[in-house]
Amino acid sequence: MGGWGRRLMLIDPAGKVLPCHAAGVIPGIEFESVSNHSLEWIWRESSAFRRFRGEEWMPEPCRSCERRTEDFGGCRCQAFLLTGNAEATDPACSLAPAHSIVEAAVREANSGAAASSQPVSSSLPSQFNQQATALWEYRLNPE
Numbered sequence: 001m002g003g004w005g006r007r008l009m010l011i012d013p014a015g016k017v018l019p020c021h022a023a024g025v026i027p028g029i030e031f032e033s034v035s036n037h038s039l040e041w042i043w044r045e046s047s048a049f050r051r052f053r054g055e056e057w058m059p060e061p062c063r064s065c066e067r068r069t070e071d072f073g074g075c076r077c078q079a080f081l082l083t084g085n086a087e088a089t090d091p092a093c094s095l096a097p098a099h100s101i102v103e104a105a106v107r108e109a110n111s112g113a114a115a116s117s118q119p120v121s122s123s124l125p126s127q128f129n130q131q132a133t134a135l136w137e138y139r140l141n142p143e
């Protein structure tokens with residue numbers, strides 16, 4: 001996505017404006033509607049689009065990382081779904097404190113445990129499951 005509120009805005013069928021397709025999974029953020037505000041105001045002024053824009057919100061190790069202006073700390077939605085904290089460093093990053101969640105998921109997937117007809121969420125580490133199951137259903141082969 002290239003950073004929250006940097007390149008993309010999308011409008012859902014109800015008129016709600018989001019900075020990415022999955023942003024609605026993050027609790028506590030009010031996404032404004034085109035029924036109530038202009039797109040320019042939503043982009044520039046809304047608290048939702050400003051929430052993770054730039055670098056001020058970043059924790060360490062992102063705050064002092066030389067790559068922070070390239071990936072902006074990774075995906076906020078992924079961070080929330082994997083750790084329960086939308087401000088966390090994206091666990092996909094090897095420097096993230098919670099990177100072990102992704103490493104465990106990769107190990108398990110490569111062991112063949114995920115190669116079944118079950119939803120992927122049922123075979124991933126329990127910490128991931130607790131956060132994600134109620135919000136997403138990951139499937140290997142959606143039908």
Ligand code: SF4
Pocket residue numbers: 061062063065066067068069071072073074089090093094095096
């Ligand atoms: S996600 Fe990783 S690479 Fe990106 S800014 Fe944070 S610590 Fe640096």
